[in-house]
Amino acid sequence: MKHFTKLATAAALGTVLGTAAIAQELYTPNLAYRTGPFAATGIPLMNGQADYMALLNERDGGVGGVMINAEECETGYSTEKGVECYEKTKGKAIVTQPWSTGITLQVLPKTNVDEIPILAPGYGFSPMSDGKVFQWAFNVPSGYWDAADMIVQFLEQDGSLEGKKIAFLHLDHPYGKEPLPLLEKLAADKGFELLPIPVGLKEMQNQSAQWLQIRRERPDNVVMWGWGAMNAGAITEAVKTKFPMENMIGVWWAGHDADLKLVGDDGKGYKSISWSFPNPDAPVMKQVKEMVFDKGMSQSNEEEMQGVFYGRGLVMSMILAEAIQGAQENFGTAEISATQLRWGLENLDITEARLEELGMAGMVPPFSTSCANHTGHSGGWMLEWDGAKFVKASDLLTPNVDGYSDLIAASAAEYATSNAPWAMNEECSASN
Secondary structure, three states: OOOOOOOOOHHHHHHHHOOOOOOOEEEOOEOOOOOOOOHHHHHHHHHHHHHHHHHHHHHHOOEOOEEEEOOEOOOOOOHHHHHHHHHHHOOOOOOEEOOOHHHHHHHHHHHHHHOOOEEOOOOOOHHHHEOOOOOOEEOOOOOHHHHHHHHHHHHHOOOOOOOOEEEEEEEOOHHHHOOHHHHHHHHHHHOOEEEEEEEOOOOOOOOHHHHHHHHHHOOOEEEEEOOOHHHHHHHHHHHHOOOOHHHEEEOHHHOOHHHHHOOHHHHOOOEEEEOOOOOOOOHHHHHHHHHHHOOOOOOOOOOHHHOHHHHHHHHHHHHHHHHHHHHHHHHOOOOOOHHHHHHHHHOOEEOHHHHHHOOOOOOOOOEEOOOOEOOOOOOEEEEEEOOOOEEEOOOOEOOOHHHOHHHHHHHHHHHHHHOOOOOOOOOOOOOO
């Protein structure tokens, strides 16, 4: 069977590095949430992440001959429990995966002192893109401000937004508020009215008040920044109130197959921006099924494995594994440190050719990172619910980062000042 690695086998990499015989494990803890109000979305993501690492361990003996320990620490999406998990795991971790914007914001200053990279694929604090300021944080392959920009770009394909009204239905949580600075800027620049409508944690399943406001305000579009039970609640209310589903667009965490299956054909036209796309026929999917699922090593099921979130979980762990392997090759050691992994995350180069080698062609757009660019800004596709599954409704959209680079720089600088003394990467120039 072909192994989708840069070298022919993991053993070959171990031979090159001269470390395979003594390698132990690489500890990459995941601050998971399989319980609580957001479990429905967390479970398929965690399953995808875990299964990709299990595939590498089973097929290749890990990465570079070192087994991956992707232990989960359950947070229930609680910021307090997330910080506890971070403190519990940081002693031997080479990375932390906080899995919540709230948890990310809490551990962000800690990682700058502890010198452990944060890997927050597609979430977290958008200014983390500035690698000079946030030298230990990575929100690859695309951030929340990228998502907001691409959604507005998509809406503009039907003409100017001047004079239009866009409702911003969002979780009343740091995650839900994250895109507001850019959306407010875009509203001012493009002349549309932005109508923020928050959803409290206790209102997620009963949003009658929010949808009464939407009916009264009659917005041209609803942009949803939901998570977990909020998404299902919003989609159900939209159908109930006969809101035109083709005028509703969610962020990538509001594009979960299971939420739309609750309404089936009534959800046709609903859209979600996404930096990943499921490909059940991809070679990597076949390998995961044969070497992980069929051996009883997965917590997933065949239906879930076809979905957007499971596939996204696979991509997330692929990104981490690629950073690990890049660092191993650069430093000539298999058992890399957290500092060395930071180099790997700063030097990702996920090309079309590399995705083919990994058996993941079309599952994520190509992207690269650098010392200064810790996001990659890969872009994404607009997905649309066809009544049974999500399908692509656009070509690849790319964020207009130049349009908000000043906002990124200003927000990053403000954060550093507010958290002084803050260690900057003085060796990293904006051109890197």
